[in-house]
Amino acid sequence: MTNTTTSVPRVALVTGTASGIGEAVVRQFRELGHQVLAVDFNEQAKDKADAAGAAFYQADLTDGEACKGAVAEAIQRFGRVDILVNNAGIQHVSPIEDFPEAKWRQIIDLMLTAPFLLTQAAWPSMRRNGWGRIVNIASVHAQVASPGKSAYISAKHGLIGLTKTAALEGGPQGITANAICPAYVKxxxxxxxxxxxxxxxxxxxxxxxxxxxxxxxxxxxxIDPEEVSALVAYLASDAAGAVSGSSWNIDLGWTAQ
Ligand SMILES: NC(=O)c1ccc[n+]([C@@H]2O[C@H](COP(=O)([O-])OP(=O)(O)OC[C@H]3O[C@@H](n4cnc5c(N)ncnc54)[C@H](O)[C@@H]3O)[C@@H](O)[C@H]2O)c1
Structure with missing residues (x-):
């Protein structure tokens, strides 16, 4: 029977770590013995990273150069990137008719373009090592829509497309890519x-x-953030090597109807 945790310590880059799901993922990875670079634009994330024994890189991920800088920092510090968790996100609620264009662009930049650029930048390291795990934190709103959340829902649906494409391209190279789709998390x-x-x-x-x-x-x-980080840990483990291109709902049965 395969262990659900990796026996080999890995190097993980996790985005959006000042609070919530990202903070729980950093803690979980540290408990598993992984080296972690926590990436966030919020200063508070540095204290959280310090407390968990993770390294910290401050970056506004709506900026493409900052995404590349985050991966470069991980490689400079730890020599490689094995696991990428694209988690940073924001929400803005407004009907399409009134949705501010700047907010639309910010959400797409942070929640779709940044995961693409981070994946692209981490890819050569994963390919060289013949092992990589990409875990994208999507949402139940990657599966269904709700009014007022057009940018968020579009970004999350797009993230599923990126996940599937990365899975197809990564398969022969030992790289898996999966998405997690939670309903409301505390x-x-x-x-x-x-x-x-x-x-x-x-x-x-x-x-x-x-x-x-x-x-x-x-x-x-x-949902508790730790219920999401437990699934991240599994998808990032050796045991999940056959799992790729899939979307994992933690949605309280929302999409069962
Ligand atoms: N909470 C939920 O109910 C829920 C449900 C489904 C999916 N999600 C997704 O989970 C992810 C994490 O959300 P959360 O609920 O833990 O939220 P959160 O607000 O606790 O954490 C989001 C993190 O992203 C960071 N961030 C925001 N903008 C950034 C930027 N420009 N550059 C760098 N970092 C930035 C914040 O500082 C924060 O640390 C998001 O992608 C969100 O869409 C959350």
């Missing part, structure tokens, strides 16, 4: 949305969670 990204929706609909926050966020869920609770 993170600052969702806490802000709960507060916004409560104000918008004049509801209390508990009602927003129960009546809006969990409306389509069979399992009526929010």
């Amino acid at each position: 993170t600052p990204l969702v806490e802000n949305q709960i507060a916004d929706q409560a104000r918008l609909h004049n509801m209390d926050e508990q009602d927003v969670v129960e009546q809006i966020m969990l409306k389509n869920a069979a399992v009526k609770r929010l």
Whole structure:
């Protein structure tokens, strides 16, 4: 029986690590003995990285040069990149008619173009070593849409396309690529949305969670970041070598209907 964790320590680059899912992934990887470069534009991520024993690189990933710089930093520090977790993300809610063009571009740059550029920059190292794991944090909104989230949903649907293409190109080179599609996870990204929706609909926050966020869920609770990082750890392990090009829902049964 294959162990679900890697026996060999790896070098991982994780984006969006100041809070939420990315922070949990860094902690999980450190527990597995991996060397980690945590990449974020938020200074607070440095303290979190220090506490977890990870290295930190400050970068605004909407800037293509910063994406390339992050991979160069990992290679300079650790000699290679084995695992890439594309996680950094933001949300903006507004109908298409009013959606600000600048916000659209920011979301596509951060959540679709940055994963592409990071994949491209990390690829030669993975190819040379004949081993690579790319894990893209997509969303249930890579599978279904909701009104008001056009940029986020477009970026996440696109990320599934990038994942599948990387899987096809990477297969012969020992590189796998997979996506994870969570429903609502207890993170600052969702806490802000709960507060916004409560104000918008004049509801209390508990009602927003129960009546809006969990409306389509069979399992009526929010997801813990550690439930996502556990799946990241599996997909980044040797044991998952036959798993590629797939999308893994952690969606409380949302898309079962
Ligand atoms: N929380 C959820 O319910 C949920 C559900 C599905 C998918 N996701 C996805 O999971 C990922 C992580 O989200 P989270 O909920 O942990 O959010 P979060 O807000 O806790 O973390 C997002 C991280 O991205 C970083 N970031 C934002 N803009 C950046 C930029 N320009 N450059 C570098 N870093 C930047 C932030 O500083 C933060 O550390 C996102 O891609 C999100 O779309 C979240």
